[in-house]
Amino acid sequence: MAAAIRQEVQKIDKDLPITEVGKMPDFIDASVSQQRFRTFLLGLFAAMALVLAATGIFGVIAYSVACRTNEIGIRVALGASRSAILRMILRETLLLTLAGLLVGVPCALAASHLIGHLLFGVSANDPLTLATVAFILAAVATLAGYIPARRAMQVDPMLALRHE
Numbered sequence: 001m002a003a004a005i006r007q008e009v010q011k012i013d014k015d016l017p018i019t020e021v022g023k024m025p026d027f028i029d030a031s032v033s034q035q036r037f038r039t040f041l042l043g044l045f046a047a048m049a050l051v052l053a054a055t056g057i058f059g060v061i062a063y064s065v066a067c068r069t070n071e072i073g074i075r076v077a078l079g080a081s082r083s084a085i086l087r088m089i090l091r092e093t094l095l096l097t098l099a100g101l102l103v104g105v106p107c108a109l110a111a112s113h114l115i116g117h118l119l120f121g122v123s124a125n126d127p128l129t130l131a132t133v134a135f136i137l138a139a140v141a142t143l144a145g146y147i148p149a150r151r152a153m154q155v156d157p158m159l160a161l162r163h164e
Helices: 002-012 024-066 069-077 082-114 127-153 157-163
Strands: none
Touching: 024 082, 024 127, 069 082, 069 127, 069 157, 082 127
8 A cells, every 4th residue: 555655656756755654643652652652651650659649548547546555455444435536536537637638638739730731631620630549549548547556456355554
């Protein structure tokens, strides 16, 4: 097919050079490949940042709840129900998470203009992405409070009282 195209162009203008003959989708893909690669790298780094943030949140909250194991044991020894303790820890965890999101989301929106020129096919202030990330971080924080709280509630209250 390329030979037929070259012949037809040569019939129209003999001085017109034909350097590349190819399919239009291939030319379009080649023209946007650099932007796609940048977007892929940006998405990869964003996913890695999300995993690192989730790991950090989980570690800090799990550690803070684990440090309160004796306190939880004493509360159980004094008659607090396990569900009340779980609610207390989850409430504190979610309040910290909410405070972090209330600070983080506006900062992310303010800084989004710095990467807007690197994005391809999505806006820098994509509400679905921001909501998904906020939900993931809130879910990780809730899990980070729940797992150690359940573990701390299994501690024998007598051991906690002896420790104090």
